[in-house]
Amino acid sequence: MLSKTVLTAASLLASQVSAVLMHNGVAATPQMGWDNWNAFGCDVSEDLLLGTANRMVELGLRDAGYYYIVLDDCWSTGRYPNGTLMPDFTKFPNGMAHVAGQIHALGLGFGMYSDAGRYTCGQYAGSLGYEQLDANTFAEWGVDYLKYDNCYNEGQSGTANISYARYDRMSQALNATGRQILYSMCNWGQDHPWDWAYSIANSWRATGDIYDSFDRPDVRCPCSEEQGFDCAFPGFHCSVMNIINKVVWFIHRSQPGGWNDLDMLEIGNGGQTDDEYKIHMTMWAALKSPLIMGTDIRSLDANAYSIYTNPAILALSQDPAGASAQRRWRYYVPSTDMYGGGEIQLWAGNLAQGDYVVILLNAANEALMLNATLADVFLDQGGAISTQAKSNWDVFDLWASRMPNATADAILTANSTVAALNGTSYLYNATAQSYAEGIANNDTLLMGTRVGTWQAGAQSTWSAMVPRHGVMAYRLRPQGAPTVSKRDEL
Numbered sequence: 368m369l370s371k372t373v374l375t376a377a378s379l380l381a382s383q384v385s386a387v388l389m390h391n392g393v394a395a396t397p398q399m400g401w402d403n404w405n406a407f408g409c410d411v412s413e414d415l416l417l418g419t420a421n422r423m424v425e426l427g428l429r430d431a432g433y434y435y436i437v438l439d440d441c442w443s444t445g446r447y448p449n450g451t452l453m454p455d456f457t458k459f460p461n462g463m464a465h466v467a468g469q470i471h472a473l474g475l476g477f478g479m480y481s482d483a484g485r486y487t488c489g490q491y492a493g494s495l496g497y498e499q500l501d502a503n504t505f506a507e508w509g510v511d512y513l514k515y516d517n518c519y520n521e522g523q524s525g526t527a528n529i530s531y532a533r534y535d536r537m538s539q540a541l542n543a544t545g546r547q548i549l550y551s552m553c554n555w556g557q558d559h560p561w562d563w564a565y566s567i568a569n570s571w572r573a574t575g576d577i578y579d580s581f582d583r584p585d586v587r588c589p590c591s592e593e594q595g596f597d598c599a600f601p602g603f604h605c606s607v608m609n610i611i612n613k614v615v616w617f618i619h620r621s622q623p624g625g626w627n628d629l630d631m632l633e634i635g636n637g638g639q640t641d642d643e644y645k646i647h648m649t650m651w652a653a654l655k656s657p658l659i660m661g662t663d664i665r666s667l668d669a670n671a672y673s674i675y676t677n678p679a680i681l682a683l684s685q686d687p688a689g690a691s692a693q694r695r696w697r698y699y700v701p702s703t704d705m706y707g708g709g710e711i712q713l714w715a716g717n718l719a720q721g722d723y724v725v726i727l728l729n730a731a732n733e734a735l736m737l738n739a740t741l742a743d744v745f746l747d748q749g750g751a752i753s754t755q756a757k758s759n760w761d762v763f764d765l766w767a768s769r770m771p772n773a774t775a776d777a778i779l780t781a782n783s784t785v786a787a788l789n790g791t792s793y794l795y796n797a798t799a800q801s802y803a804e805g806i807a808n809n810d811t812l813l814m815g816t817r818v819g820t821w822q823a824g825a826q827s828t829w830s831a832m833v834p835r836h837g838v839m840a841y842r843l844r845p846q847g848a849p850t851v852s853k854r855d856e857l
């Protein structure tokens with residue numbers, strides 16, 4: 368009883384602190400949505416956005432929490448004589464306010480893109496020097512989210528102060544409009560935004576651009592993983608493992624209202640196996656990156672659909688504690704044949720309700736039996752001597768209740784979750800009950816499937832066979848009184 372009271376007081380305090388820290392009251396949990404860039408590049412139009420928005424409603428993606436429809440680069444044709452940004456009317460014949468209105472009518476938010484430079488990366492008009500005018504235009508159009516890029520910044524980067532000043536101008540301009548607009552900075556990790564952007568932005572890109580590969584090295588993403596926190600040339604064509612290994616050093620700097628952005632999701636774009644996409648989704652959720660789908664929603668396949676909608680994984684992302692998982696260890700395993708070998712990692716972190724997430728990641732080229740001890744998992748709480756290691760834990764597998772392909776296909780064909788689900792439940796409806804409420808109510812969809820007990824004892828071990836380029840992810844819940852823990856230091 369006593370520890371329950373303590374826990375409640377602790378979480379209350381945590382939520383009050385978060386509210387104070389959040390500069391504009393948005394993104395208490397990492398934002399979710401869709402952006403056209405990964406799948407469509409500059410090929411944008413009203414039809415694409417509205418077609419996608421409609422489909423997101425039909426498929427239950429909006430209700431799963433994917434709220435923002437974000438229009439990326441290449442939407443304008445410059446400025447009117449009075450300086451106001453002008454949409455490209457061949458792509459958006461009815462203008463942007465119309466698009467925003469249609470998206471709002473579907474119960475979704477509308478995001479747009481600009482650049483803290485003279486031009487955008489696609490060489491359209493940028494907002495440098497036009498911050499207030501452009502913020503006012505976005506607010507007038509009904510924009511709820513601004514992705515703000517870093518190309519053509521006229522040399523205004525190189526120190527944290529210079530970058531801060533440039534990005535702060537748009538932050539202040541957005542706030543001055545009086546409209547609540549999520550501010551998503553995209554300066555690719557330059558000048559360490561995790562040190563300064565939490566007071567002016569809701570998220571900041573932490574690395575160069577992602578591409579749809581699990582671990583292929585590419586010279587266009589030149590910084591080594593160890594240079595993650597000091598990368599002068601972030602580049603593009605960064606693989607999923609490259610990004611994970613770069614952000615490890617500062618991932619704990621995410622907090623409610625200000626998140627490290629690991630870039631948009633590639634699931635569904637065809638460059639990775641199903642197991643690799645499960646790693647991508649699991650890690651982006653557990654590391655508290657924004658979850659922005661980057662594929663064509665109108666032609667989603669069953670595998671991608673059931674990954675994007677897995678409630679037990681989304682519950683990691685939207686957990687009210689807002690604490691990123693941390694890497695506990697990383698080892699290299701030798702190959703058993705000429706194609707084997709590679710790296711394995713253990714990640715763990717605390718969640719609301721005294722729960723923990725544990726992730727066994729096998730990036731090696733063959734299936735491996737991975738083992739973790741409670742001392743490994745509870746390293747931050749004192750490892751071998753921690754209270755947590757003295758407790759027995761219920762273990763829930765977060766992928767075991769994944770929607771079967773037959774169900775996913777039925778939904779995708781019927782265009783309706785209600786008709787196709789037929790009494791079964793694989794989708795979480797966050798419109799009806801928020802993730803925070805669902806987690807507090809131990810909603811079974813959010814918990815995953817109970818697969819056993821992890822016995823107390825610092826050296827007590829959990830073992831699992833993890834596929835090649837695969838992942839096992841678990842929620843741990845203490846048996847008996849909840850344990851109180853503090854999130855990692857910022």
Ligand code: GAL
Nearest residue numbers: 404439440488489516553576
């Ligand atoms: C890049 C950005 C991408 C995309 C692109 C558009 O700088 O990182 O996410 O927005 O510009 O040109």
